[in-house]
Amino acid sequence: MSTPVISQFPYRGDPVAPVRLLEVDGTLTGGGGSVPPMDDEQMLSALWLMMLSRAFDDKGTSLQRQGRFGTFSAVRGQEASVVGSALALDPARDWIVPQYRELPALVNHGLPLESFILYFSGHPAGGYIPEGVRLLPIQISIAAQLPHAVGLAWGLRLQGLDAVVLVYFGDGASSEGDFHEACNLAGVVKAPVIFFLQNNGWAISTPRSRQTAARTFAERAPGYGFDGVVVDGNDLLAVYAATRAAVERARAGGGPTLIESQTYRLGAHNTADDPTRYVAEEVLDSWRDRDPILRVQRYLAACGRWNESIAAKAQEEISQTIDAAFAAARAVAPPTAEDLFLHTYAELTERQARQLREYEMPATGPANG
Amino acid sequence: MIVTYRDALNQALREEMERDDRVFLMGEEVAVYQGAYKVSKGLLSEFGEMRVVDTPITELGFAGVGVGAAMVGLRPVIEFMSWNFALLALDQVVNSAAKMLYMSGGQYPIPMVFRGPSGAALQLAAQHSQAWESWLAHIPGLKVVTPGTPADAKGLLKSAIRDDNPVVVLEGEMLYNTKGDVPEGDHLVPLGAAELKREGDHCSIITNGKMILVALQVADQLASEGIRVDVLDLRTVRPLDVPAITASVRKTNRAVVLEEGWEMAGIGAQIVDTIQRECFDDLDAPVLRVHQADTPMPYAKNLERAAKPDAAKTIAAVKKVMYVAN
Ligand SMILES: Cc1ncc(C[n+]2csc(CCOP(=O)(O)OP(=O)(O)O)c2C)c(N)n1
Secondary structure, eight states: OOOOOOOSSOOOSOOOOOBOSBOTTSOBTTOTTSOOSSOHHHHHHHHHHHHHHHHHHHHHHHHHHTTSSOSOOOOTTOHHHHHHHHTTSOTTTOEEEOOSSOHHHHHHTTOOHHHHHHHHTTOGGGGOOOTTOOBOOOOOSTTTHHHHHHHHHHHHHHTTOOOOEEEEEETTGGGSHHHHHHHHHHHHHTOOEEEEEEEOSEETTEEGGGTOSSSOSGGGGGGGTSEEEEEETTOHHHHHHHHHHHHHHHHTTOOOEEEEEEOOOOSOSSTTOOGGGTSOHHHHHHHHHTOHHHHHHHHHHHTTOOOHHHHHHHHHHHHHHHHHHHHHHHTSOOOOHHHHHTTSSSSOOHHHHHHHHHTOOOOOOSTTO | OEEEHHHHHHHHHHHHHHHOTTEEEEETTSSSSOOTTSTTTTHHHHHOTTTEEEOOSOHHHHHHHHHHHHHTTOEEEEEOSOTTGGGGGHIIIIIIITTHHHHTTTOOOOOOEEEEEOSOOSSOOGGGOOOOHHHHHTSTTOEEEOOOSHHHHHHHHHHHHHSSSOEEEEEOTTTTTOEEEOOSSSOOOOTTOOEEEEOOSSEEEEEOTTHHHHHHHHHHHHHTTTOOEEEEEOSEEESOOHHHHHHHHHHHSOEEEEEEEESTTOHHHHHHHHHHHHSGGGOSSOOEEEEEOSSOOOSSHHHHHHHSOOHHHHHHHHHHHTTOOO
């Protein structure tokens, strides 16, 4: 007599196909009759942000090489994922809680580019988010931002606000205990939070297959009592539409959503990493074909809204924007010896005052001098 | 043989894994990538994926898996990409590994090693630049070693793996590339034994970990001014080698304690306590401490430089206890 198999939640079946609205060749999924969730103007501003991000990646990486920037993580390849999700929020009431690879989302939400530059130049002022900009600081301790986001969402609700919180994190971050605890709590308290998981294939050199045995990350959501969605993360329109739906749900009191954005890191983890040692060139090439920026440009070109001269003009504007931000950052006075102790506590302690006297601080130059 | 600190650790792991098949290595990126700092180079191909194990980013999880494996007789070596990330795993290190033997009435020894870089490198900012020795040394049930040279890295790691207690090995990101002579063969450094790395009779500099490099630099510079210092490398901060400390201070009658971490409740405070108790009548000057500024590590290069303990601050302290002008 064989023992019957008792399992009500068997793990089987193929992974779900990601939501896609824009094909790699720039045509709408489902043909010309489909209505895109963004109009051409919105797509043009999204594209501008995506291109700004790409240009800033190059600049940041080269400054790091010159020793003028700290370790820096590029967005390259993930622009649709970051921009499409950020554009679904209302910067006047919603909050973004970043990991560290979401520059264009932060800029769209109101962070001056020079703040970001100051941050990576090591200037203490770079950590300060201007008043009224609804962002938490970048988080380096992997996954620590996830419970914060739930707390933020819960706190905003407690204050009677109709704000929602979108928190970014990676496939790697989803393996930390913070992820489980944040999701579980968010489900229980129905926090208005969107868990936006950027599955970019890698956590430094650890492949996605090493983070979970599950087919997708999004399918974990029902276990926490809320919905999950898988989107093509290189499709601006799909990311935008899925995030919009999650925002509306959260705003209406429907609780959290876990969105898995399937994208690909088109480069190094950060400036300290050499991906040629673990990413096959063919794989990289196949993703280069699916470049999220090209996809939007192809679509807009077909609508007559994009061509070489428009592109050249956009590039020119973007370089000017970046140059102006660097000029603004340079104009900020370098940190002084006092900055060393400032903000450890609300006030300078006696111990710190003594150390400040005893230490004979070296004369300070520019932050990275 | 001249080898890097990184290769010395690698030799220790390889030799101990060859010697004892209960030893295995687990952590983030230790296998295919061969470690964030390449300490596990070649080990995956030599020992296979059951003994060199890549994990998801889940510090609490794999620290706890190590404790569980130790309870069925294995000798796990758990690598943290940085001790700063090991904070997520502290419950397993402090409340499980360190207490299991005690709370099981002696039934479950936890012969495991938790290792990885601790302390500051360059511009890794507040969350990623912390020296953890005083936190971990505070815990009864843990041993804590802080090798500063390749020879000590190899000898201490081998001893740590063979020890029947949980041992914390604090390495240094800035040390991995440093080179030094490592004795051939089965080189072991006993846990709990300090080493006099430089002999002098004017003042003792008592230090550990990567600060040993600063102390040796200070010793050279002071020697050129006619000041001869003892440089005592504690090597292990728990258990502390009290006889070595007292012997040095009784000889020189003056001491400066140099540590990487913060002043408040730092390892240096423990050393000074030992000195005042054991050497009260031998002292010709108050003992001074050199340490990090009382603030999280700043990101800016200039501020970081100012915050760290360094040779200039140490020289000033030595001259102060010797009552000579700087
Ligand atoms: C708690 C913690 N553990 C480990 C690290 C080291 N680390 C930095 S980034 C990273 C990978 C993160 O991968 P993922 O969350 O997928 O984000 P991605 O960088 O791919 O965007 C790791 C392991 C860290 N910063 N914090």
